[in-house]
Amino acid sequence: MNASANAKLITCILPKGRALALQRTLLAEQQLVAGNFHFGRGVGRDSHIRDRGIGEQQEREIFELIVPAQKADDLFEFIFFEAGMDEPHGGMIFITDVKMSTEFSLPDVTWEAE
Amino acid sequence: MQREFTVLTDVSLITCVVQRGKAEGVVQAAQDAGAQGATIHYGQGSGVRERLGLLGLAVDVEKEIITILCGDDQLDQVFEKMFVAAELDLPGAGIMYVTQLDKAATFVPKDIIERIHQRDFQGRGGVGIDIAGDDGK
Numbered sequence: 001m002n003a004s005a006n007a008k009l010i011t012c013i014l015p016k017g018r019a020l021a022l023q024r025t026l027l028a029e030q031q032l033v034a035g036n037f038h039f040g041r042g043v044g045r046d047s048h049i050r051d052r053g054i055g056e057q058q059e060r061e062i063f064e065l066i067v068p069a070q071k072a073d074d075l076f077e078f079i080f081f082e083a084g085m086d087e088p089h090g091g092m093i094f095i096t097d098v099k100m101s102t103e104f105s106l107p108d109v110t111w112e113a114e
Numbered sequence: 115m116q117r118e119f120t121v122l123t124d125v126s127l128i129t130c131v132v133q134r135g136k137a138e139g140v141v142q143a144a145q146d147a148g149a150q151g152a153t154i155h156y157g158q159g160s161g162v163r164e165r166l167g168l169l170g171l172a173v174d175v176e177k178e179i180i181t182i183l184c185g186d187d188q189l190d191q192v193f194e195k196m197f198v199a200a201e202l203d204l205p206g207a208g209i210m211y212v213t214q215l216d217k218a219a220t221f222v223p224k225d226i227i228e229r230i231h232q233r234d235f236q237g238r239g240g241v242g243i244d245i246a247g248d249d250g251k
Contacts, residue, residue: 040179
């Protein structure tokens with residue numbers, strides 16, 4: 001088994017439609033292939049219909065990526081700006097420690113490059 | 115161009131798994147206790163339902179998974195309110211746990227950053243902040 005104990009999990013909660021673009025950017029610019037995303041709904045505190053229950057709910061995409069620990073801070077910053085989280089309602093990002101992770105790499109497929 | 119962003123420290127992630135349809139009540143309780151927002155997604159679970167036989171029909175196999183980012187200073191209060199709202203003391207009702215985050219970041223308006231700096235100056239606890247940046251390459 002090829003497992004690493006030196007990894008971090010970066011999680012992003014993004015507005016609908018941003019995760020796929022982020023995944024493609026990470027592949028093209030950082031050669032990272034271990035990103036996955038799933039869908040959910042999010043609610044914020046300052047919603048204008050807050051008085052009618054928990055407030056307005058919007059579709060969200062939750063993007064998760066395992067990265068080597070030594071690259072985690074740089075990628076955290078890269079993703080923050082790349083995914084537009086420096087704007088209001090741009091989502092949020094956080095890092096958690098991972099006790100153990102497997103390595104994930106794709107085989108070279110010659111016909112794909114042609 | 116120099117870009118800056120605010121890194122939040124002393125933040126934890128609460129994850130709560132409940133039966134489908136119960137999430138809104140739990141999120142409401144968390145917000146009442148001071149949580150800012152929540153994200154909910156769906157899943158399927160197993161557990162006590164499989165051990166209850168016919169009575170297991172009362173436990174919904176479909177789950178809602180709530181994730182809430184919370185400052186460590188509010189964590190105990192939010193956790194407790196969510197526990198009560200989700201009725202997690204009942205068998206099969208769900209499970210909740212807290213993960214410590216290394217750091218988090220989101221858009222934080224300048225007036226809020228100033229308020230946090232004032233709070234730190236006065237020596238009161240809460241979410242820690244740190245201004246990070248890059249050279250925009």
